[in-house]
Amino acid sequence: MGAASPVTKQAPSGRCSMLLVLAAVTLGLLFVISNRFTTLTDVIAPLTGHLMGLGLAASLALLLPRRRLQVLTAGMMLTVGLHGWLGLARCCGAPPAGQSAPIQARPTKVAGHPSLQTLTVLALNTWHGHADTPRLERYLAAVPADVVVLSEFGPDKRPLLANLAAAYPFQVDCADWACSLALLSRLPLEASGVGRIAFDQPAFVWARLGGSVTIIGTHLYRPSRDPWLHERQVTALAQFIGRIDSSVILAGDLNTSPWSSAFRKLRAGTGLSPVARLMPTWPAWPLALPQVALDHIFVSPDLAVAAAGTGAAVGSDHLPVWAQLERRPAALDRRRSLRSRFAASRPHLGGELLADLGSEQVGPRNLRR
Numbered sequence: 001m002g003a004a005s006p007v008t009k010q011a012p013s014g015r016c017s018m019l020l021v022l023a024a025v026t027l028g029l030l031f032v033i034s035n036r037f038t039t040l041t042d043v044i045a046p047l048t049g050h051l052m053g054l055g056l057a058a059s060l061a062l063l064l065p066r067r068r069l070q071v072l073t074a075g076m077m078l079t080v081g082l083h084g085w086l087g088l089a090r091c092c093g094a095p096p097a098g099q100s101a102p103i104q105a106r107p108t109k110v111a112g113h114p115s116l117q118t119l120t121v122l123a124l125n126t127w128h129g130h131a132d133t134p135r136l137e138r139y140l141a142a143v144p145a146d147v148v149v150l151s152e153f154g155p156d157k158r159p160l161l162a163n164l165a166a167a168y169p170f171q172v173d174c175a176d177w178a179c180s181l182a183l184l185s186r187l188p189l190e191a192s193g194v195g196r197i198a199f200d201q202p203a204f205v206w207a208r209l210g211g212s213v214t215i216i217g218t219h220l221y222r223p224s225r226d227p228w229l230h231e232r233q234v235t236a237l238a239q240f241i242g243r244i245d246s247s248v249i250l251a252g253d254l255n256t257s258p259w260s261s262a263f264r265k266l267r268a269g270t271g272l273s274p275v276a277r278l279m280p281t282w283p284a285w286p287l288a289l290p291q292v293a294l295d296h297i298f299v300s301p302d303l304a305v306a307a308a309g310t311g312a313a314v315g316s317d318h319l320p321v322w323a324q325l326e327r328r329p330a331a332l333d334r335r336r337s338l339r340s341r342f343a344a345s346r347p348h349l350g351g352e353l354l355a356d357l358g359s360e361q362v363g364p365r366n367l368r369r
Helices: 004-034 038-063 065-088 133-142 159-163 227-242 261-270 329-343 351-357
Strands: 118-125 147-151 170-174 181-185 191-196 203-209 213-219 247-253 295-299 303-310 321-327
Touching: 004 038, 004 065, 038 065, 038 227, 038 261, 118 213, 118 247, 118 295, 133 159, 147 203, 147 213, 147 247, 170 191, 170 203, 181 203, 181 213, 227 247, 227 261, 247 261, 261 295, 295 303, 295 321
Parallel strands: 118 147, 213 247
Antiparallel strands: 118 321, 147 181, 170 181, 191 203, 203 213, 247 295, 303 321
């Protein structure tokens, strides 16, 4: 009887611990799912999948009192492993070179529509802490992407632009610490520029390719540092993109996950769709075991996703993301009709906006027309 006493005392304590874990997880999930306090819940939203896994493990641990700690530990390890698998399942190669072509290629005729077009886009947060720039340069020079969007691309990486000029002769960048973005293209650019939507709003690089496709690359502020600034930036970016009357590709480190209200706001406010729903990209250093989907490529409804995936770890704390896109001819007229109705309720900028963007720096005056 005396020997059983410590076990008897410890059992209620372990059960209370599991109940506390389960209560905390449930509360967090309720905040995320209920869409309340969205600004603050976006801080924990990237961990929604982890909270689910932890909640299931805690529930199972309550049913197995003799193995509570082991069950909880195994559940956490399985959750981390599952997220890592989701990030690496479509990793770590490059887009198939044979399927990528200049945007005006593939002359497949469709009645009443122009030729099918294909485009391969890659986005990578190159990380300010990245020290192995030769490795980064080798990767970018070899990857068969038509357009590359780079974030956290500061002055220390600017020499890479000249080194990559042979592979990507068309470039636009703001490689200073305040902006740290670059857009590299193998294809000619009809127009391009850099800018900032407004004070404390996202900086961006942009380019217009043949076929009336506008690519915008940006890097949004991390919600864990300032959730209110992150929310303002998402709102401003959604309004900004909603005023562009052409096919749009948005790429970069958006610091938002598919579980977050910011992600839903981007989709609803722009009409764009992600090329992949859940494809974790961070962290990829020192071990490539991505857990959170922070890097995204969003596309207009008239662009179809032929393939998408993550690239190999290249020394950054983020994995690259890439997508092969094709024009969706049957949806082109339907999309234009929808966008025209959408634009009718706000100032229609169209080509006027893009003309302003070409002036290197963009201010709020361009959004008030």
